[in-house]
Amino acid sequence: MKSKWMVAVLTALIFSLSQISFAQDAAKAEWTILFYMDSDNNLEAPQLNDLEEMMAVGTTPNVNLIVLCDRSAKGDDEDGYTDRPVGGLKNWTTAKYMVIEKGRLRELADWGEANMGDPATLRKYLLTATAEFPAKHYGLVFGDHGAGWMGIVHDESAGEDSLTAAELPVVFKDVTATTGKFELIGFDACLMANLEAAKSIAPYGKAMVASEELEPGNGWDYTPILTALAKNPQMDGLALGRTIVDVYKNYYLGPKQGNRKLSVTLGVIDLDKVPALEAATGNLAVAGQSFMKTGAGRQNWMKTSEARSKTEEYGIQGAYHLYYYDLVDYAENIKRRQPDAETVKAADGVIAAVKAAVVYKINGTARPNSNGMSIYFPPDQKKANGDYLTTPFSQTNKWTPFIGEFMGITTGDQQAPELAPVESSDTDIAKQDVVTVTAHVKADDIDEATFVLAESHDDGAIIIGAVPTEPDEKGLLHEEWDGSWFSIGDGKKEMICPITKFEELDEGQDTFYVEVPAQIRYRGTKQWHDVTLYFYLDFNQEEVVGEFVYAFEYKGSRGREVDVEAGDALRPVYVAVDAKGEIELIASDDADDILNVTEDDDITVGRMDVAPGKYLIGFTVTDYAGNSNDEFKEVTIE
Numbered sequence: 353m354k355s356k357w358m359v360a361v362l363t364a365l366i367f368s369l370s371q372i373s374f375a376q377d378a379a380k381a382e383w384t385i386l387f388y389m390d391s392d393n394n395l396e397a398p399q400l401n402d403l404e405e406m407m408a409v410g411t412t413p414n415v416n417l418i419v420l421c422d423r424s425a426k427g428d429d430e431d432g433y434t435d436r437p438v439g440g441l442k443n444w445t446t447a448k449y450m451v452i453e454k455g456r457l458r459e460l461a462d463w464g465e466a467n468m469g470d471p472a473t474l475r476k477y478l479l480t481a482t483a484e485f486p487a488k489h490y491g492l493v494f495g496d497h498g499a500g501w502m503g504i505v506h507d508e509s510a511g512e513d514s515l516t517a518a519e520l521p522v523v524f525k526d527v528t529a530t531t532g533k534f535e536l537i538g539f540d541a542c543l544m545a546n547l548e549a550a551k552s553i554a555p556y557g558k559a560m561v562a563s564e565e566l567e568p569g570n571g572w573d574y575t576p577i578l579t580a581l582a583k584n585p586q587m588d589g590l591a592l593g594r595t596i597v598d599v600y601k602n603y604y605l606g607p608k609q610g611n612r613k614l615s616v617t618l619g620v621i622d623l624d625k626v627p628a629l630e631a632a633t634g635n636l637a638v639a640g641q642s643f644m645k646t647g648a649g650r651q652n653w654m655k656t657s658e659a660r661s662k663t664e665e666y667g668i669q670g671a672y673h674l675y676y677y678d679l680v681d682y683a684e685n686i687k688r689r690q691p692d693a694e695t696v697k698a699a700d701g702v703i704a705a706v707k708a709a710v711v712y713k714i715n716g717t718a719r720p721n722s723n724g725m726s727i728y729f730p731p732d733q734k735k736a737n738g739d740y741l742t743t744p745f746s747q748t749n750k751w752t753p754f755i756g757e758f759m760g761i762t763t764g765d766q767q768a769p770e771l772a773p774v775e776s777s778d779t780d781i782a783k784q785d786v787v788t789v790t791a792h793v794k795a796d797d798i799d800e801a802t803f804v805l806a807e808s809h810d811d812g813a814i815i816i817g818a819v820p821t822e823p824d825e826k827g828l829l830h831e832e833w834d835g836s837w838f839s840i841g842d843g844k845k846e847m848i849c850p851i852t853k854f855e856e857l858d859e860g861q862d863t864f865y866v867e868v869p870a871q872i873r874y875r876g877t878k879q880w881h882d883v884t885l886y887f888y889l890d891f892n893q894e895e896v897v898g899e900f901v902y903a904f905e906y907k908g909s910r911g912r913e914v915d916v917e918a919g920d921a922l923r924p925v926y927v928a929v930d931a932k933g934e935i936e937l938i939a940s941d942d943a944d945d946i947l948n949v950t951e952d953d954d955i956t957v958g959r960m961d962v963a964p965g966k967y968l969i970g971f972t973v974t975d976y977a978g979n980s981n982d983e984f985k986e987v988t989i990e
Contacts, residue, residue, distance in 0.1 A: 380486050380487055380488055381413070381414050381415060381416050381485070381486075381487040381488070381585075382414040382415065382487060382488050382489060382585035382586065383414065383415045383416065383487050383488070383489045383490070383491060383535075383581065383585055384415075384416040384418060384481065384482065384485045384486070384487035384489075384490050384491070385415065385416065385417050385418070385490075385491040385492075385493065385578075385581075386418050386419075386420075386477070386478065386481050386482075386490065386491065386492045386493070387406070387417070387418065387419040387420070387421075387452075387493050387495060388419075388420055388468070388474060388477065388492065388493070388494050388495065388505070389402070389403070389419055389420065389421040389422070389495040389496065390422050390468035390469070390495070390496040390505035390506065390507050391421055391422060391423045391424065391495075391496075392422045392423060392424045392468065392507050392508050392509050392510075393424060393432075393496070393497065393506045393507070393508045393910070394431055394432030394433060394508075394905075394907070394910075394912050395432060395496060395497060395569075395912055396423060396424050396426075396432060396433045396434055397429065397432055397433060397434040398432070398569050398570060398571065399421075399495055399496070400434060400436065400438045401570070402495060402540070402571060402572070402574055403419070403421065403438055403439060403452070403457065404438065404439075405573065405574035405575045406419075406452045406574045406575075406578060407439055407452055407453070407454065407455055407456065407457065408454075408455075408574075408575045408578075409454065409574075409575060409578040409579050409582055410452055410453045410454030410455065410456075411451055411452060411453055411454075412582045412585075414582070414585035415578070415581055415582055415585055416451070416485040416487060417451070417452035417453075417578065418449075418450070418451060418452070418481045418485055419449075419450050419451075419452055419457075420447055420448070420449050420450075420463070420466075420468075420473075420477045420481075421447065421448055421450065422446065422447035422448075422466055422468045422507065422509075423443070423444050423445050423446070424445065424508065424509070425445040425509070427443070430874055430877055430879065430881075431881075432905075432912055432914075438457065439452075439455075439456050439457030440456040440457060441457055441459060444462070445465070446462050446463065446464050446465055446466070447462070447463040447464065447465070447466035447468065447473070448461070448462050448463070449461045449462075449463060449477070449480070449481075460484075463476075465509060467507055467509075467510035467513055468496075468505050468507045468510070468513075468515075469503070469505050469506070469507040469510055469512075469513025469514045469515055470510070470513060471515060471519045471520075471522055471523045474515060474523050475523045475526055475527065478492070478523065478527040478531075479526070479527060479530070482527065482530065482531050483530075489535035489536075489588070489589070490531055490534045490535055491534065491535055491536040491537075491538065491589070491592065492534055492536070492537050492538070492557075493536075493537075493538040493539075493540055494538070494539050494540065494541055494544075495540045495541065495571065496540075496541055497514075497541060497542065497910045497911075497912075498539055498541025498542045498543050498544040498562075498567075499514070499542070499543055499667070499674060499910075500517075500543045500544060500546035500548065500549050500667070500674065500676055500726070500728070501516065501517035501546055501548035501549050501552070501728065501740070501743050501745070502514070502516065502517075502674070502737065502739070503515060503516045504520075504539060504541055504544060504549075506910055512910075516739070516742070516743075517548050517549050517551070517552040517743045517744065517745070518552070518739075518742040518743055518744070520552045520553055521552050521553070521555070521556070521744060524553060524555075524556035524557075525555075525556065527556075528556045533556055533557055533558050534556060534557040534558070534589075535557075535558050535559065535588060535589035535592075536557065536558065536559045536560075536561065536589035536592055536593060537553050537556075537557040537559070537560050537561075537623075538560070538561040538562070538572075538593075538596065539560075539561065539562040539563070540567070540571045540572045541562075541563075541567065541571075542563065542565070542566045542567050542667070542911070543563065543564065543565065543566065543666055543667045543674065543676060543726075544562035544563060545560075545562035545563055545564040545617070545618075545619055545621070545724060545725055545726060546562075546564075546676060546725075546726050546727070546728070547626075547629065547630070547633065547679060547725055547726065547727045547745060548727070548728055548740075548743050548744075548745040548746070549562070550562075550621055550623065550626050550709075550725070551626060551630055551743070551744055551745040551748075551749075552743065552744050552745070553623065554623040554624075554626035554627065557589075557623045558588070558589045558590070558622075558623055558624065559588075559589030559590045559592070559593045559620060559621065559622065559623060560593075560620070560621040560623050561593045561596050561597065561618065561619070561620055561621075562618070562619065562621070563616070563617050563618045563619075564617045564619070564666050564676070564678065564715075564719075564722050564724065564725070564726045565615060565616070565617045565666045565667070565719055565722065566615070566666070566667065566669075566904065566911060566913075567616075567913075568604065568609075568612045568615075568616065568902060568913050569912055569913030569914070569915070570603075570913075572596060572599070572600060572603075573599050573600065573602075573603040576599045576602075577592075577595055577596050577599050580595045580599075581595070590620060590622065590711060590712075593620035593711075593712065594620055594711075594712045596618070596620075597618045597619065597620055597712055597713065597714055600616065600618045600714065601613075601616070601618075601714045604616050604716075608952065610900065610901070610902065610952070610953035611888065611899045611900060611901045611902075611953075612901060612902055613716050614716040614717050614718040614719075614888050614899065614901050615716050615718045615719060615865075615886070615901050615902070616714065616715070616716050616719075617666075617713070617714065617715045617716070617719050617722045617724075618713065618714055619710050619712065619713035619714070619724035619725075620710070620711050620712040620713070621709050621710055621711070621724065621725070622708070622709055622710075622711050625705070625708050625709035626709060628705050628708065628709070629702070629705040629706060629708075629709045629725070630745065630748070630749055631705075632698070632701040632702045632704070632705040633679070633702055633705075633727065633749060633750075633751055634749050634750040634751065635697075635698040635701055635702075635750075636683060636686075636695075636698040636699055636701070636702050637749070637750040637751045637753070637754035637755075638698070638750050638754070639690075639692075639694045639695045639697075639698040639699075640656060640686065640690075640695070640698075640754050640758075641750070641753060641754045641757045642694070643655075643656070643690050643692065643694075643695060644656060644757055644758065644761065645757070650761070652690070653758065653761045653762075653976075654796070654797050654976060655686075655689040655690055656686065656689075656690070656758060657758075657762070657797070657799065657976035657977075658685075658689055658799075658976070659682060659685035659686040659688075659689050659690075660677065660682065660685075660729055660731075661799050661800075661976065662685045662859065663677040663678055663681045663682040663685050663721075663729075664677065664678040664681045664719065664720075664721040664722060665677050665678075665855075666678070666726055668853070668855075668867075669884075669904070669906045669911050672906065673735070674728075675728055675729055675730040675731065675735070676726040676727070676728060676729075677726060677727060677729050678721055678722055678723055678725070678726055679702060679706055679723070679725045679726060679727045680702070680703050680706045680707075680721075680723035680725070681721040681722075681723065682727070682729070683699040683700075683702040683703050683706075684699070684703065686699055687699040687700075706723055706724065706725050707723075709724075709725065710723065710724030710725055717857075717863075717888070718857060718865050718888050718901065719857075720857055720858045721858070727751070728740060728755075729755060730755065730759065731759070731762055731977075731978060732759045732762040732763045732977065732978065733759045733760070733762075733763045734763065736755075736759060740752070762976070762977045762978070763977075765797075765975070765976075765977035765979065766977075766979065767979060768975070768979040768980060768981045769793050769794065769795035769797075769798060769973045769974075769975050769979065769980075769981050770793065770794035770795060770981070771791060771792075771793050771794075771971065771973055771981045771982065771983045772791050772792040772793070772794075772983070773791065773983055773985070774789060774790070774791045774969070774970040774971065774983045774984060774985040775789070775790050775791065775985070776788070776789050776969065776985050776987060777789075778987070779985070779986070779987045779988065780987070780988050780990060781835055781987055781988065781989050781990065782990050783835065783961065783990070784834070784835075785834070785835065786832050786833065786834045787832070787833050787969075787987070788830070788831075788832055789803065789830070789831045789832070789833055789969055789970070789971075789985075790828060790829060790830050790831075791828075791829045791970065791971050791983055792826075792827050792828055792829070793823050793827045793829060793971075793973050794827055795827075795973070795975055797975045797976045797977070798822075798823060798973055798974070798975055799974050799975055799976045800820070800973070800974045801820070801821050801822050801823060801829060801971060801972070801973045801974075802818035802819060802820055802821060802854075802971065802972050802973075803818065803819050803820075803821045803829075803831040803833075803969070803970075803971060804817075804818045804968075804969070804970055804971065804972050804982070804984070805817060805818075805833075805837055805962075805967060805968075805969055806929075806967065806968040806969075806984065807962075807965060807966070807967055807968070808965070808966040808967060808968060808986060809928060810930070811930060811931035812928060812929045812930040812931050813928070813929050813968050813984075814926045814927070814928045814929075814938070815850060815926060815927040815928075815929065816837055816848060816850055816926065816962070817837065817838065817849070817850045817851040817852065818851065818852070818854070818972065819851070819854060820854045820856065820864075821971070823973075829971050829973075831971075833969060835961055835962060835989055836959045836960060836961050836962065837959065837960070837962050838851055838896075838957065838958070838959055839957070839958050839959060839960040840868065840885070840922075840924070840947065840955055840956065840957055841947065841955070841956040841957075841958065842922075842947040842948055842949055842950060842954065842955065842956070843950055843951075843954060843956065844948075844950070845944075845947055845948075846956075846958065846960055847924065847944075847945060847947070847960075848924075848960065848962060848963075849868050849870075849924045849957075850868060850869060850924055850925070850926050850927070851866050851867065851868055852867050852868070852869055852927075853866060853867040854866050861892075862890065862891040862892050863888070863889065863890050863891070863892070864888075864889045864891070865886065865887075865888060865889075865901075866886070866887050866888075866889055867884050867885070867886060868884070868885040868886075868887065868924065869882075869884055869885075869924070869925040869926075869927075869937075870882075870883055870884070870885050870903075870922055870923060870924050870925055871883065871922070871923050871925055871939050872903065872914065872916065872920055872921070872922055873920065873921040873922075874917075874919075874920050875917065875918070875919030875920050876919070880923070880939070881905060881914070882905065882906075882925065883903045883904060883905050883914055884903065884904050884905075884906065885900065885903050885922075885955065886900075886901040886902055886903070886904070887899065887900055887901060887957050888901055889957065896957070896958065896959060898956070898957030898958065899957075900916075900953060900954075900955040900956075900957065902916075902953075903915075903916050915952070916949055916952065916953055916955065917949065917952045917953075918949055918950055918951055918952055918954075919948075919949065920948075920949045921946050921947065921948055921949070922946070922947040922949065922955070923939050923940060923945055923946045923947065924939065924945075925937050925938070925939045926938050926939070962989055963989070964989050964990060965988070965989055966986060966987070966988050966989075967986070967987055967988075967989060968984040968985070968986055968987075969984065969985060969987055970982060970983050970984030970985055971983060
């Protein structure tokens, strides 16, 4: 009897425990979204706006919204920081672990001055939050500066530390051993739709959302994203990713966003498809390396160089390059230049694999060849980042030997192109005259040629700008100049502006993405800040049509968009070169050389006659190995 009684008790106990376990599972939220927000840098102000967008929805019974937010001690609104309160909490300078509720932030713990770029901080946060807020699906969104495989987040108080592609897998391996794969891993940051970055998280997530190009300062628009999730918490990671991309597109098509829509990119990547993409990329690398080693030798390297040069590039920050190129665009370009069967087959494999992995994307007209996935392709060994060898992708893929072969040939080429003296049809130019400017270049590997205008100044020159040109089949550079140059205006005033980079957007379409170095002085302040203005130019009309896109401020490799608003002042920045070849950046304090913005983002671009005086006109040519030469002739504008 005792034995039967014990069996009955144990049976009842087991049934009871199973019911408790079932009840706990049923009580789990559908989603826990974890936000990892490193605001300890010059993106603090826009990230607090993101928190307020999240608080407009807040945690619901089916969706937990949790955040670890580290703030800066600087508090200077002019430089992107702020000391304002948010969510009912006074300004803080540490890392706070919080629940995002409707209309407020509920603090759970203050973790002190945590280093958000330390993998240990991310690991602690993910393990703590997933244990305390269990869910059927987990999402993780990084909010901060991004630089592809080189790092996500940028903790200034910790010496600008970042989480790299080598560090992320260690964290995710530990966490997902308990949670299973994350349903979604999102990067509200620049340049993270990068194959090397995707490889590092692919085993630990289902969907990835990221941008190939720089993101505008406002980043994602969280209120409609989280509203959609609250209404349909059964959606999976790929569906949520599509929602994020659609909201992003609608936001930058919306009012008060100017022309930011022209440059935006964002895509949803199926992380289960990344291994196949990695294998396809390896096949293309093997074919490319074999191609450069055989046949015409240097000629094949030149074809690879040309394909790379014609490929859409991301993360160009003034003179700083990260060397991220669209993978599909490169595959298409190499097919056209290396039509051997092995290369064509491998390139087609990459194109198909990217299209399978990138299940949804958007790209603006200033990024026509963006296909949702970039790859690292530096030009030579001097410009390569040695940390690349620590990435999981580099250690397992054939891409590293391929670019090593390419860079080895590039580095060995030290011979600059030969450029003959410039000839001009006239050296004294009256108003409305058109002069013909020519020079011969002797080289078979010209990557870039530009017609350059400079103003004679003391014993040196002030560079006004450069426009792209190209030699004909005989090596002749030819340009006709009417004494005018590009200008920017504020609706009332117009002034000559330097253009330091012309990027052709679609070969043969005469549309360009251009950079203008400038300085901005915010309304009511005295300090000038260095920025780069971006414009979209269309040469298909009788007159150049130009649209201002946005302005970015660069400090090192980390850029942030800055708002150009009514009451701000702008002035162009020029490069001055003295007789010794030393370079100095100069800007005028003369009121006539300063634009006063009357409406937000209202900056026009056009052409105007240059002032009378002495000028230098000529050409600069650069080969695929980066070797340059230039020649100029002095002329007088009457």
